[in-house]
Amino acid sequence: MGTMSKNRFSSGDGPSQRQLRVGELIRRTLSDVLNRADIHDPELNRMSITVGEVRCSPDLKVATVYVMPLMGSVKVEEAIAALARNKHELRRHVSAQLTLKYAPDLRFRPDGTFDQLDETRRLFADEKVRRDLDQPEADDEDDA
Template sequence: MSNKRSSSGNGPTQRQLRVGELIRRTLSDVLNRAEVHDPDLNRMSITVGEVSCSNDLKVATVYVAPLMGSVPMEEAIAALARNKAELRHRVASELTLKYAPDLRFRPDETFDRLDETRRLFADPRVQQDVAAPTADDRDGEED
């Protein structure tokens, strides 16, 4: 019998989630304590929102955003990319993995999507649809 080891497309495995969270915490701590030897990066306040790992845990995609828009997103990602080797070394020293994952930095657009969702819910047409009773609600009132 063959043992299917790869994910069946149902999302990340528990191990991927656990390693991603450990990488996120480690990077957050390193950036918060300004342990990197780059004064430009140490001046930036960067939040690490999420880390997703590949199936083999060799690539970690790190979603980052400058806090309160203190610096442009492109500048923050460029500074992180410049210091990728040092950050990877710091992560590797904290984790007990066979391979240190390659770090790839991407903009975290979670807050932008949240703002767009709030804007959509504030739309009067959406409010009207939310407030309108559905057929299921009307059926429940007759009982």
């Protein structure tokens, strides 16, 4: 059973190990650059932006970067606009770290996982949901 769930991710549907590896490298690089305020844009450097995840297209030509400003320091739209304005400089930093032929095109999107985490916590706090979770599963749908 343990191997079944593992295979689901390495099948053709999910991202390849290479996509995941490149995405994580881009995520770390962008996080470092933003933390060190290496970009020549005072407005961007004033923002505290978390890079939650980077997903690469199968050909590694496009990297979608999921970001969220820390503690509502600025609106997420403003953070994304500032990142997009500095895309070329950010891309240069990324390409310096990557051994790929082409630096991927960077696309910035709001990271919705933060909202989802809050929603999940709220659901778990809900008494009825907790009771349902304590019930043993009647029919296991994993086999479908």
